[in-house]
Amino acid sequence: MERALRRNRGLAFLFDLDGTLVDSVYQHVLAWREATQAAGIELPVWRIHRQIGMSGGLMLAALSRETGRSLSKQDVERIQGVHAEVYAKQAPSLRVLPGALELLDALRTHRVPHAIATSGRLQSARHALRLLKLSTDVPIITRDDVRFAKPDPDLFLAAAKRLRVPMNRCVIVGDSVWDLLAARRAFALSVGLLSGGYGREELERAGAYRVYQDPGELLQHLDEVGLRISASTASS
Incomplete structure (x- = not known):
């Protein structure tokens, strides 16, 4: 294990959350649909899903552009408030994705620095974070902590700064093209996961170095991103 620690020294993982x-993307989609409908905006679910992963404000601006309806600051705040309320009601249906806890446990066991960087505000993110059983030394960066959320790189830059690891030693893991665009803008290596609903080709075009099904498959292939942890050692 000491040899593994020396080889992995300086490498860090920055994770998106939803x-x-x-497994919380579709709960967010349905919450945004209900919130926009309450404001008189009718949108098919697939259009909302395509924007998930970026900040709520930027997402509403994009949806406003598509519908041709302008939204005031008050409209945006009202829609975001309804989204938070509806999403909170769906919190009991949230589940950890396959292999997520095992992946985080392997990183913790091998003392590999890692952090969470989510475009969601803490008010909503706390429901998902509670399921991960994170240790207190894992930094959590939310929309409340930065000026701009994804696809801007601010969240990942803040996470790397908290870990005191340069961006060129970070592996960013996300499920949306917005995560990967933010990673490119941060000049970091990125890994895409299919567990958020985007296709493999979309993630690769957005800059993913590797694409895996879910956290569990990433755990089985950590060597492909430069981390020397065997599957047997990680699960023991």
Whole structure:
């Protein structure tokens, strides 16, 4: 294990949350649909899903552009408030994605620095975070902590800064094209997961170095991103 620690020294993992570690994307989609409908905006679910992963404000701006309806600051705040309320009601249906807890446990066991960087505000993110059983030394960066959320790189830059690891030693793991675009803008290596609903080709075009089904498959292939942890050692 000491040899593994020396080889992995300096490498860190920065994780998105929804769709990457926790199966919560579609709960967000349905909450946004109900919130936009309450504001008189009718949108098919697939259009909302395509925007999940970026900040709520930026997402509403994109949806506003598509519908041709302008939204005031008050409209945006009202829609975001309804989204938070509806999403909170769906919190009992959230589940950890396959292999997520095992992956985080392997990183913790081998003392590999890692952090969470989510475009969601803590008010909503706390429901998913609670399922991960994170140790207190794992930094959590939310929309509340930065000026701009994804696809801007601010969340990942803040997470790397908290870990005191340069971006060129970070592996960013996300499920949406917005995660991977933010990773490219941060000049970091990125890994895509299919567990958020985006296709393999979309994630690869957005800059993913590797694409895996879910956290569990990533755990089985950590050597492909430069981390020397065997599957047997990680699960023991």
